[in-house]
Amino acid sequence: MTAQITPGAERKLKNRVSLRMNISNSLTMAYRNILLIRRTPQQLFDVTIQPILFTLLFAFLFGGAISGSVSNYLPIIIPGILAQTALTASSSTGAQLREDMDKGVFYRFKSMPIARIAPLTGPLLADIVRYSIATALTFVMGFLLGFRWASLDGAVLGGLLTVFAAWCISWIFALLGVLVKTAQTVQGISAAILFPLGFLSGAFVPTTTLPSWLQDFVNVNPLTYIVSAVRQLFNQGTIGNDFWFSLIGSIAVVLVFAPLTLRAYMRKA
């Protein structure tokens, strides 16, 4: 006689998922996504190639024209590229989530007794690794080109602010990923958001020379505030108003988009 399992009718089970299970399932899913990144390193192209290439390209191409020399331009461009890269990295969250959700393995996740939100929160957590890589690489590139920060504390805080802001903004793209049907469409829409947001900000050029209508846009672009906050942290080593605007803005984004994403996701899950 084979060993018998406990009959289904005799099991005492709860219909609730405990907080502990939500956290442990999310961490397992994050672990899964880190494994996936390791298996498919091309996922890291945007956070490795972009900081290296953009730093070199922008510094040498615009350095002379905008700031007179490369070394004068670095304090402007390094925070700019940092924010731009983080934004790009966060925008791929949506397409990757969509692609993952269309895979057969999601069928199993849905039928398993796990926290419903884990397949969503896991990848978002794992993406912090990507933002950190992007941030670290930009630092290294800046350092190699001769950029020096005012204080280490400021530099670290600036890096952390960038990673945090990227994570918050990734919820917007996550919502897209959940709502839109194909990964390609998600990618298209993400790019359409990304370009104006990335370039029409204070990331690459001083905004004073822009026409006034463009300045209006730049001044409401959240990226402008993040870039200014990081610049101040890097170059003066101080926390200014922009830091608080960025922080509050980022938290606001999470407060709005996380529940929306969760609701849209749960409806499908």
Added chain:
Amino acid sequence: MTLQSGLQDGAKAQTNLAIEARGLVKIFGQNRAVDGVDLSIPTGCIYALLGPNGAGKTTIINMLTTLLKPDGGSAKIFGHDVAKETQVVRQLISVTGQSAAVDERLSATENLTIFALLLGLSRSEARKRATELLAEFGLDDAANRTLDKFSGGMRRRLDLASSLIVQAPLIFLDEPTTGLDPRTRIQMWESIRRLVSSGSTIVLTTQYLDEADQLADRIAVIDHGRVVAEGTPRELKAAVGKATLHLQLTNEKDTHEVMRITEDVLGVTASSSESKHVTAPMADPDRVTDLLVALRGAGVHLAAVSVQEPTLDEVFLVLTGGEKQAEKMGAEA
């Protein structure tokens, strides 16, 4: 037998059912994919949902496994409502779908370890269980390869292994043997029987009649989103056609005598389409003994006696092929 008596006992019946579905409906646009399905699936059996492609089998499974919300009706898994107590239901079931629900980009070990961690096993338990399952399913050689290098059969096996990390009381298998070679298919049947003997209830869908016939204790024939017939394989066959008795004679001159005796004893119309051969419908196998005794008494010698059961194929065609096709078959026969 204990099962049967349990079912008749009203109060006990509730707990003895692994699945109880009443009037399940699922509508996709204009199409009523599942159109009022009732199911009572006793604990401890292998239950087959049999039907052609697009009959609604998978949609029924998806509703029973909380993957789809029913548009009408209700279903209970061991007494727990699939729409209201989703998390309880998910703790009682495991599902193996038609397409392998495993991650192509990860290795077999990584897949199993992640599923095991999600089910609450510790790191070391998860790794141990993954190793055990890979050995059990003959995948230990391929443990660390990513699945894009796996054959279809290997993926199916890993998929089933993933469903068995913790053995659930109720296991759903959606076309578990589709696309498998005969040897792997027999292995799959053995795995299924082993699961039942250790206390699980199995619900499987299949398009293969011999699979349902050999494996299932009970079968529901599904067509156009409805249950068109339900019962044991034997009952289903009996409902559609009766078994036929074939008598092969040694002497041709006995033919008329044999037909007369057969009609007298069995009370049916016998026929002889070829020489030395008499056939008669056989409702009650018990009466055949009487017939054989009568034939011996009349001094008739038989070369061979055989009984031909109706095949499940006939049952299936009659039930799902629509009246026209069944009539056509009748006319040809």
